[in-house]
Amino acid sequence: MASIRVRQARDEDRAALTALHEREWGGPIVVVHDTRYDLCDLPALVAVDDGGACAGALVYRVDGDGLEVVSLAASAPGNGAGSALLAAAEEVAVAAGADRIWLVTTNDNLGALRFYQRRGLRIVAVDVGAADRARAVKPTIPHAGTDGIPLHDELRLARHLTPADPR
Template identity: 75%
Template sequence: MASIQVRPAEAGDHADVAALHRREWGGPYVVVHDTRYDLRELPTLVAVDGAGGFAGALVHRLADGGLEVVSVAATVPGNGAGSALLTAAEAVATAAGADRLWLVTTNDNLRALRFYQRRGLRIVGVDPGAVDRARAVKPSIPYLGEDDIPLHDELRLERRLTASGARA
């Protein structure tokens, strides 16, 4: 695994981040918890490998006392970028005085559920039919997700943070 460093996105990262968002979400827009976000308008962290190559990105927003991870993706699964990005997001949250790191994923995304839970996030809510509602805003959302699991619901995961940034 390459050494991964994380930093705020810079103007020169635009093309790599845009390509990653096209691959993951079909473009710069995501619909989550009944809200449409333009990923280009939110703060972004980028992960770079030891050679300086683009390895992933995390888009976030601070709201409601927490840091919401709106999007996180690595160029190559298992390269360490996702873990490094979540750690960096936690530092951003702590510096901003946020008491939790949270995100939403979908009911089909078993790989992500495993990844997040192994990093201390817990399922704290389920919104049945949230993805069905999101299709009214973004019709390109598929009906079948990973492993041909019908895609209907959102799962909210979070990890409480202490003032020192340690996991609570």
């Protein structure tokens, strides 16, 4: 496995981020918890491999609710980028004075649920029909997701952070 370094995104990362978001989400627009986000308008962390190539990216926002992971995507599963990005996001959250990190995924995304729960995030809410509502805003959201599971609901996961222990 290549060594992964994480840093804040720079202007020169724009093309790689655009390609990653196009592959993962069909472009920079994501709709979660009834909110439309343009990933280009939010801060991002970039995971870079030994050769300097983009291995993944995490787009986030911080407010009174904590640090929300709006998008997390790795160039290849199992390359360590997702774990490194999530750990770096926790550091950003603590530095910003946020007391939790949270995100939304969909009911079909079993790989993401496994990934986040193994890293200490817990399911804290289910928004029944949220993906159906999001589809009205972004019609390209599929009706069936991973493994042919019908895509209807959003699951909110969160983990509380403390400055002494950012896990």
